Amino acid sequence: MSKSHARNSFVNEEKVGEIMALENAAVFAERAVPQDAKVLVAKMNKGTDQSNDWGLGFGLTLTNSSPRLYWRASEGKVVFFDGKRDNGTFEVGKADQLWFRYEIADKELLAQASLDGQQWHTVGHLSLKSGDKIQLVRVGKMDPNGENKDGKASTKEGRSKIEGFWAYGDFSSQFAGDLSSKLAYMKNVTVQVHYDLYDDMPIFSKWITVKNQSDREIVVNSFKSEQLAVFEPESSVDHRSRWLYPNITVETDYTFGGMSEEVVYSSSLEWKKDPLYTTQVHYDRETPCLLEVAPKMGPEQQVAAGGEFASYRVWELLNDSWERERKSLGYRKMLRSMAPWATENPILMHVRSSDNESVKKAIDQAAEVGFEMVIMTFWSGFNAEDDSPENLKRMKELADYAHSKGIELGGYSLLASRHIDAKNDVVLPEGMHPRFGSSPCIESEWGQAYFKKLYNLYESSGLGVFEHDGSYPGDWCYSTDHPGHHNEKDSQWNQFKRITDCSKWCRETGISLHIPDMYFLNGGNKVGLGYRQANWSLPRAQQEIVERQNIFDGTWAKAPSMGWMFVPLVEYQGGGKEATIEPLKDHLPHYEQRLANLFGAGVQACYRGPQLYDSPETKNVVTKWVNFYKKHREVLDSDIIHVRRPDGMDYDAILHVNPAGKEKGLLMIYNPLDEAITRKIKVNLYYTGLKGNVQVVEQDQNSRTMPLNAASEGIFEVNIPAKSQTWFVIK
Template identity: 55%
Template sequence: MKGNLIRTTLALLVTASTVKAQSISVAGLPLYDKAALQSKEDWLLATTARKSAIYRTPEGYMALSNGLITRTFTLTPNGATIGLDNLVTNEALVRAVSPEAVLWINGHEIKAGGLTGQPIGNYLLPKWVPDMKADPLSLKLRSYTTAPIKARFEWNRRTAWSPQQLPWPPKGMEVTFTYQADATIMSSLSSDISRKVLFTDNFLSLSPKWDIIKGAASQHASFQNEGKAGEMQTAANSVLFAEQPLSPETKVIICKLNSGTDESNGYGAGIALQFPDGKSSKFHLAPGAKRFRVFHDSKSANFEGYDPGKSYFLRILFLPGRMACSVSEDGKTYTTLTELPVTSQPTHVRIGKTDPQGGRSERGEAGTKGRSKIEAVLILGAPEAVQQDLQFLSGLTVKVHYEIYDGIPLLSKWVSVTNNSKEQIIINNIKSEQLAVTEAESAVEHKQRWEMPPILAESDFAFGSMSSNAAQNACVDWQTDPSYTTQVNYNLKTPTVLVCMPKTGMGQEVATGASTESARIWELIFDSYDRERRGLSQKKLYRTIAPWVTENPIIMHVSSAADEPVKSAIDQSAEVGFEMVIMTFGSGFNIEDTTQQNLQRMKQLKQYAASKGVALGGYSLLASRSINKENDVVMPEGMKPAFGNSPCLQSEWAQSYFRKLYNFYEKTGQDLLEHDGSYPGDVCASTTHPGHRDLEDSRWKQYKTIQQFYQWCRGKGIYLNIPDWYFLSGGTKVAMGYRETNWSLPREQQEIIERQNIYDGTWEKTPSMGWMFVPLVQYHGGGAAATIEPLKEHLPHYEQRLANLFGAGVQACYRGPRLYDAPETKVLVKKWVDFYKKYRRVLDGDLIHLRRPDGRDYDGILHVDPQGKDKGLIMLYNPLTEPITRNIEVDLYYTGLKNQASIMGENGAAKKVTLKGTKLNLQVTIPANSQQWFVLRQ
């Protein structure tokens, strides 16, 4: 009975082979001197990056710092983060100690590192740390190692497409902490299955050990409605429960229940405890609010994730000085909602509907009558025997890795697990970060939108969006902290905990002797609330950890994949300086055609393109289609695929599809892939697909399949256009952000919208990270008024599009059969290609936003490159039908120029100008429906 009812979530096993405790010294590290390390130069303008290093603090802690940020660790009595400081703003961001990682293995929750005993959660003082204790539920720190940062995967860079040859791997330092089980864990916890059973009741009939207590509104109700023991049909705000004394041996109480049609909140069914001092606690379902609720020590807290249509196991575990409240849907894998301090053992337990405090009073209106059900109760004592399925723990090694990068306030973190036990293990999930951070604001009442702490968190487990923020939803989250009971928010809902954990789990099998890794998180510490500066910081992050995003080839989308049109497009591209031809969607290109004839033809076209100095590749659609019932994703009830249809990437069809992709590039040597409908994160409940077991491992394994392919492409130098945020897994470019049907609007409207899309898209993307679109032929309708062909008949519009795009450093998909159709068209295209290539480095640099396009007045952008010869390039556009003259003040701070500069316009004449500090007063006349540009130098 007890084995079927529940399995432990916190049980850990220690055998004779467990590593013994040892002292970990930081004596050999240089002394940390915060004042000496703090950089006086703006890191966004710095010519040399401040180096990363590992130090010892005067208190004997370890500090990982680069002069911009410092993460501080205590190594005894266990490993734990005790500080994250922004040295630029002198802010301390960590307010409380958390585990260094949390893992779920074979259904068991296992912590690595962490301390207990912090007196308050609002802030963390170094003097408190020596009095804090190692969490007995956690693996213990054994050792640490340091090394330079290693490349996550190989990158075969294309130097011609990127004027800045950024380092790979990035410069910086890695420190790795190793955690293993120790002998104290067994004395703290063991398996529920191995515990002594003190009482069990599956409510097939009502046990005589229960005393049934009814409130006034429940006098005509019964605890066994219609003969069903444990079923309660009574008013929402009424009392009806079963009570019995608790043995002093009690260590665990588990109750399985279903709220049914009950609409209670505080009166919802659950577990209530009575203590010797007359106080009570209650852990229960609140179906009216769709929450789990805990009342303890005169305070209540609510927890999300509750579905009124499901049965839940509520579990209370008594630990030294506290009790842990956990919840599970299956009675196997539990989620701990909160841990609460207790000073004595409870004397009685109440199961059912009590008042909100666990008592028997009734207040106010009775409410709507509903029916709820207690399905089972299990009361357990101390362990009697050791669980055999926990033998893996003695062979488990968990490593927590940190990287800190030179010259940028950026950290990375991930967890690796090695299984040296005798059996395969399943890693259900890994929480690689749980960082308790100081709140960015305090609000007493509920808020729809919170001001978040100054940390940008990015993970490589990201998909399902063309924007960073939305793509991170699968893994990165800002969560509330119910244990932080001294926060201002009345309902304890302030988002103060940064978490990195795949929300649908991993389900990763790890064989004996094998290892695996978690998702990675990068944490960028902002030093300002200014939107421009934050955007520049984010773009610096991507240039640092994904430098392939700086590759920015000039692209044509040829509309036919037949030999002659492709060769003609290659010839024209070579003539005007375009660098890449993509056989576009609808062109007839078929990467899944594995015939020798197709592979040979594609190889010959590649060779022809290479002879002209042009890269060649094509388009393939992945997830946004249906294959058949056997190979499509099987979605859980109530869910649909992100694109309406999708194959499972672990199905037989998908395995064949990826083999075809690898084979195509191996055999043809082509240079790029435009991968549309990339994997958006669909889960799959199939149990017959060859690549995954069931729902639990479906998303993780599908993602790893596409991630590994993209990383292989990086190693081969294959350029990747992917309309999804796959940059940290090897993606090179995403859509800048546009609505495809807008390219069917009249041409003159497209001009303004195009500049708006670029202006908006470059807040978080560099110009090289996003593509735009130019419909040389009709696309999504619009007819002749929307398209540019015949090109020579629309030269003013064609030039404006070229000026918009090359002037922004943004490459577009010029989609059609040709780039020019007359000598004058060719001259026009080459003029703007030459402009871009002449000023490529600064145009590919950071973009400062001057004035957003609105069609009413000028709009403008400023490119900056403080380390380049060309420090800045100003692009100003006039959308009006008459010339305009304007005095425009431009702040040149991010160019690095101050007091004086040289400015050169389109006429090529340079002149010196005096700046007011970093401010340039520019008087400019912009012709009608045209633009002006200016280059700035020292």
């Protein structure tokens, strides 16, 4: 590096490859040419450097000379210096970025340049003499002879950048000889790109297929089904610890590892830096504004002759606003439209014991109060892996009994987050751990047998609901002995296909599928709405507020039908008598508040215990809220507009909206205080689709006309007793 000026640097401001130098100063990096290299490529950006003789270049040192391919920036051309004289030019105009390339043959060196890295122009060539050996490769600013000397003193500074260097060797031995004939079969391999566009929604879906019409098997090692370059959503010159992503909501059907929509980023897509976006504001061009859709590993899928491979799908929703409610409404509509089964919202109970007497009691009570589904819960004794004739016969008898009462019956099974044995668990390198601590590989012998048992149980018994906990979280498996995958490269794809084939089968056969993972686009009906199980050991009064907070927060990204909540009727994870609802008749006000919270939100919960009621009074309360829900089911299952989050300090409220329904809206307002409240609450009814005057009916009794202002806002005057609620149907 030239010492003619203190600012001369190849690592300007700690950025490797960025050159700050005087016009006629030599500043470059050099390294030995990799052994067996046949092609050398460098990518460069001239920046503000307008040098000519000392222009940005790509040099080599041979035994007897130092040729270089260099950029005469102010003249707009690339020149090849063959070690003795300039020997060829290529006009590049005002280009800011160029690729330089050397191809090394037995007796000749080709010097080439490109404006895009794809179309190459030969600038010059050099005959190599016997004994000529390429020793070093140089990138940066060299003197006219490709060496390290400065020219005439100048005060002009310039900033440029070496953006990349690559060295390529020869083809592997399998391609030795006539390469074109060996790859001729690839002419019969077709890659198709598919798009779906949706009416009345700013959404498109994209996926690729690979059709192998050749006479041999091929392997799809990896794919990238989408690459979308967009402008940055914020003006950020400096480093940021957390970026704002472009205003596009993206979802795929290759998603696992959690109950949040964010898990898609860890499984199937990524917002990446786009260095080709040279006019972005960020100084180092590190804004994540390039969407790439690709699996993190694999899929490494074999495609037989005549076979076809299909990638997973991506859906891209182009938002028209940054406003949180509007964006989340768009996401909820997208999920409902792509997975309409997510709108199913049966009322369900988790019975604590799976013996015949307990299950039949739960079925009878569920039918009496209007519940629609009973699940033999975790730790109940239900075992989906018990394929004995006796168990299959007993499950069929119970399912038949449930059907005679108009109830669907099913059970719970845990897949991941448990240890089987060393032979069947996922195998990971030292330092890596399964997502849930322990997990079987579902393409092991045990995993394949597990799914056969599930199919057999549900096919032979007629059970109609399945809660599949610890669903496949995306763990790789490095085993080479499991029958369902070869190694880690195909392990994730194969395991995910195994479990989603089961999910799709459940959907096809009408089995309601509850999974604590984002499997909606593969057949799942419900996911956890979002709660901490330990909170159900808090005192009962606190549980009431926490529950409504969970509902308020969980329905930003989910419609009410998409998520379940949890109501342990018996003691659960501690808390003692102060936390427990049983005996139900002794804590009836609290039990009713929980029912009002959930049915008022249109959210179904897992009511876990031995019974739904223990007295006529308890039965009446449960029936009251079930009837309320069923009367207003269409609007209660619709989207929630978030009015005021629960905090226990004042009222909280949510607004259900359904502009296509008879009931356009239903406003639930809760009073958590120990005293009655009177309030005038302004609520925006825009998403009901109503304007002008609207009809408002409080608690299905008192009807009045309410005017809306130009912003579709109305004033609700409420008087709510202590620890109670009211509701308004809007027509």
